[in-house]
Amino acid sequence: MDDGGGAPMISSLAPVVGTVDAAPVLQSVGITPIEIALFVFVLLTAIMTALFRDVLAGIVIFAAYSLGLALIYTFYRAPDVGLTEAAIGAGVTTVFLLLTIAKTTRPPTDRLFAPISWPAVAVCGGFALVVGSTLTAFPAVGDPMSPILQNSEVTGYYLANAYDETGVKNAVTAVLAAYRGFDTFGEAIVVFAAGVASLLVLNREVFTHE
Amino acid sequence: MSDDRDSSRLDGDGVLRQRPVYTESQVIMTTVKAVIPFVMTYGLYITFHGADTPGGGFQGGAIIASVFLMIAFAFGIESTRAWLSNTVVVGLGSAGVLAFAAIGFGPVVLGGNFLDYTAYYPVFGSVLGLKEYEFVKYGMEGVEILGIAFIVSGILMGLFFALAAGYSAEVEETVATSGDPRDGADSARLEEPND
Numbered sequence: 001m002d003d004g005g006g007a008p009m010i011s012s013l014a015p016v017v018g019t020v021d022a023a024p025v026l027q028s029v030g031i032t033p034i035e036i037a038l039f040v041f042v043l044l045t046a047i048m049t050a051l052f053r054d055v056l057a058g059i060v061i062f063a064a065y066s067l068g069l070a071l072i073y074t075f076y077r078a079p080d081v082g083l084t085e086a087a088i089g090a091g092v093t094t095v096f097l098l099l100t101i102a103k104t105t106r107p108p109t110d111r112l113f114a115p116i117s118w119p120a121v122a123v124c125g126g127f128a129l130v131v132g133s134t135l136t137a138f139p140a141v142g143d144p145m146s147p148i149l150q151n152s153e154v155t156g157y158y159l160a161n162a163y164d165e166t167g168v169k170n171a172v173t174a175v176l177a178a179y180r181g182f183d184t185f186g187e188a189i190v191v192f193a194a195g196v197a198s199l200l201v202l203n204r205e206v207f208t209h210e
Numbered sequence: 211m212s213d214d215r216d217s218s219r220l221d222g223d224g225v226l227r228q229r230p231v232y233t234e235s236q237v238i239m240t241t242v243k244a245v246i247p248f249v250m251t252y253g254l255y256i257t258f259h260g261a262d263t264p265g266g267g268f269q270g271g272a273i274i275a276s277v278f279l280m281i282a283f284a285f286g287i288e289s290t291r292a293w294l295s296n297t298v299v300v301g302l303g304s305a306g307v308l309a310f311a312a313i314g315f316g317p318v319v320l321g322g323n324f325l326d327y328t329a330y331y332p333v334f335g336s337v338l339g340l341k342e343y344e345f346v347k348y349g350m351e352g353v354e355i356l357g358i359a360f361i362v363s364g365i366l367m368g369l370f371f372a373l374a375a376g377y378s379a380e381v382e383e384t385v386a387t388s389g390d391p392r393d394g395a396d397s398a399r400l401e402e403p404n405d
Contacts, residue, residue, distance in 0.1 A: 079264035083256065087272035092366055095279050099373050167347035168261035176266065177350035181325035184353070185314055188361050192307050195365035198372050206296040207368035208375075 038075065042068040053114045055106055059097045066090035076141065080172045232286040242284035250277050257359045261351055267358030274359070275366035287374045294371065302364025310357030313349060325353075 045065035052058045066089030073082035139146035148155060162174040176184050199205065257270025282290040314325045322329025327349035331342045340348070 080266065080269070083265055083269040084272075087269050087276070091276050092272055092279070092370075095276075095283075095370065096373065099370070103373075165343065165346065166350060167343045168350060170260065170262055170264065170266075172264070173261050173266050173350065173354065177353045178325070178327070178346060181314070181350075181353065184358070185310055185325070188310055188358050189307065191361050191365050192303055195303055195368050198369055202372055202375075204372060204375065207299045208291045208294050208296045208371045 034075065035072075038068055038072050042072065051113045051116070053111050054109045055101055056098075059094060059101070062097070063090045063094040066093070080170075232288070234286070235284075239284045242280050246277055246280065249273060249280070253277065257355055258351075260354055261347065267354035268362050271359040271362030272366060275363040275370075278367050279370055282370065282374070287371070291371050291375065294367070299364050299368045299371070302360045303368065304364075306357050306360030306362075306364065309360065310353055313352050313357065325349075 042065060045061050045068060049058050049062045049065055052061060066085055070082045070086040070090060073079070073085055143149075152159075158171055158175055158179060162171040162179075163169060166174045166178050168174050195207075199207070253270050253273030253276075255270075256265035256273060257267055260266030260270060278290070278294065317326040317329035318324055320329045320333055327346040328342055330345045330349065331340075334340070335342070335345070
């Protein structure tokens, strides 16, 4: 978090450390045109990924979907998640999926779209309805009265003490490498294990050559 | 997608024929040559500056690995695979795990808890001339850079070349036996499905 990005975080933290009554009245700006455009883009690319008949087109649109998600994360002040989504989701995953085309066959396409499987639509639609029904229970983005800011023994402690205790300005790094370092160690081992497992599955002893 | 391109690439079985995996392109090679220094710098910046700005070892390691993926796409997977030694790839991943474990278990040896960076202070504080909180900061930087970035960049590179290897080896065989690498690769693929 640089100095410019740090200021809003402190102001949103004010209701937590100060008294709630003294907090300034925050006016919701509603949903902005940028958000609407991003959400429409992500929804459209997600649907097109499922519908396109050609595998290559599906992979390219899936990369665009990941890029849209990365922009949404960045827009909601989660640049670390956005960077990960852009590097892994839009970048490396796309390359790996393209490799699968090179190693398998790409069926001939006369039609632009795949035939729609209505049972699949029913399952996905039902799932979307169940998940969507919880949307009304969420607080507004940045709402100071939201549970995460009202009962912030854990998150409030990180935001208030991370710089003094660790000396790093990015609170996300402080949580990942210091407060929750044991979890990160496990995750790093999982990545290493994935490499070993891929060699086992592919029945190889080396990644590149001797 | 034009019809003539599709029909020219359909064979008798109705399977779309694959182009050879590598086509030497002056445009792609020149573009990648120009872009690589910037992407590499960006990846290193994300890694080394992750403590104070968004990013960190995981994102930076992925960007650094993508540099080598770009090289493979521009200059051919097979020649890049021959150039990139397996020792480097495995060494990056293993060194990352060992560094992370060493930094993590060091405090345990010194009588503290796992990853409790402040346990280094009484032992090395006067030697290195660092304050107590600086051990936390540099310990975290060590975990992010020497641990996570090494593991992620090494394993992502390794996964890519391990997955790409089967196909490239097949092309290599057929190139050796047939005059036209493109037809040879295609017919070998169609007659002998992979595995």
